[in-house]
Amino acid sequence: MMQRRTQFGAATLVALTLAGCARVGAQERDSIPGVTLGLVYETAYTPALAIRPFTGRFGGESAAAQVEAIIARDLRYSDRFQMMDSLPTALTGDAIDYRLWDRLGAVWLLTGQVEGAGDRFSLILQIHDVVYGRLKEVSRFALPNPAAKDFRMAVHRASDEVVRWVFDEPGMAATRIAFSMVIPGTNAKELYLVDADGENLERLTNHGNIVLSPAWSPDGTRLAFSSYKTGLPRIYIHELATGRERMIEPLRTGDQMTPAFAPDGVTLAFAVTSGERSGIFSYNFYRNCCLTLLAGGRWNDISPVYSPDGRSLAFNSNRLGTSQPQVYIMPAGGGEPDLISPYSFDRPGYFSAPDWSPVGGMVAFHGAIRRGRYHILVARVEDRGRRVRQLTWDGNNEDPSWAPDGRHLVFKGERRWGKGLFVVDVATGNTRTLLFGVDITVPEWSPHLGGG
């Protein structure tokens, strides 16, 4: 049985390598001198997963199909499985026949039951290792009433648990994405939230002006952002549970924007882009103290973001004196910045909007490989810009933000046929549309949102 897994993996590897080779040939002329444009995707093994239709009892019958549909889509969006078409129970029987599922090609089988429990529900999930013919994990999840606001999120948390059982890695179903969207017919851009599966679109702010650059607190309970509510850009912190909001103003003058939370949850890094004191600062907003200039000068520094260990910051700057920005990293306390986006003297390139992978090691940003076209790129920090991977090939693409699984990126995309938010899986290159036909900027993926 192990043999088939290996064969399947090898076939996938060959196929992906060939696809990658073809792309290398087609794109070589656009590459930057001295920089390798990596195109071959990691040959991630995507095992086949079958879902037996969920059953319901004790009043859970009505919710069973709905729960199954949410989980099936979450697992498809995880890009970790080859999702098998659902088969009717009549064909597969009530008892679990591992030999039958094996013949059908399944490597994993998910079964589920939804039980009524008063006003609430209980979901019992089992993941079966078909190859070894055994039950691998089983767990019970409490679900609120399907009419409740947090019902879908509770189901998403169960989906992430399935990913953890199989791969021992974090999922990203129980997450939301914050972004800024134009209010039609006005000059205003307000913050919105949407679930990672594109459901539950919700408006967050009502400032009647430009609101930009949302940043999630590490525990997912707060958002920092910049707003022109007073006419001048200032940083605000919004508490999601209560809706309470406050402006923080570490400096009396100067445009203050693009906040980012440090992993400690009380320190913000942000940019001041005008006036005598401009650059990247850190500030303890909890104690309203300890304003520190980390990097600054008579050039443009903006968009700081912390590494997951909190020891470094990536940011955007044109400090080399070029008119185009590059991506740098520096110690979180300030210090000599290092370039991590591709650079050559005759062709500096435009690289912007860095976001540090939550599982470390990689920074995503967008850049112009060919003049006038922006694509989503990923670079290993240790490569210092000598090698980048390009993840988009069509239209214009900006502002990547990592999901907490360290695999998916959400970004703003413009195609000939319209614009919206897209999600790409760094491992497989699979791309899906999250929201379409709306004028959206600066998406920011939340951390894993725990139960409440």
Next chain:
Amino acid sequence: MTRRPLSVLALALVLVVVACRREPPPPPAPAGPTAAEIEAARQDSIARVQAQRDSVAAAEAARERAAQAERERVHRELLASLEAMVHFDYDESAITPQAEGVLRPKADILRANPSVQVTVQGHADERGSTEYNLALASRRADAVRQFFTAFGLDDGRFVTVSFGEERPLVDESNEGAWAQNRRAEFVITGDGGELTAPR
């Protein structure tokens, strides 16, 4: 006989009375102006004086109006000059020679009107990143402020604010629109509705 003198007296009295009655009418008074004519004349002279006064006042008012219009025209021109936007090259925040031509007259007007405060709004075209364009547009507004302070104008008179690519002047995606959108705009306060022209 005591009655005769009495009757003589009565006769005399009658005669006097009769005589008085018969006196001939006095010659007609010379044909002087009638009261109405006098009144009319009086009115005429008042009107004449008034007209004279009016014309002087009107001329004065007209002169005043003209002066006011001129002051307003000058104010409008100076304000337009202060508000005239400047443009930048792609991805650049340096003041171009054309922009310098627009900024120099502003500096002169600002020196002649020390109470005037200026908000410099920096803008970028839609290309590039949303956040980096905020920084770039900030730099543009800052470059304008530095141009003025280099002319000896007080730094405290200027506030800068960056709008990045959020407020395009022309909402189109072509070179012409982008060139117009890469700009600094000026919002003037404290001008008191009357700007003084520089000498």
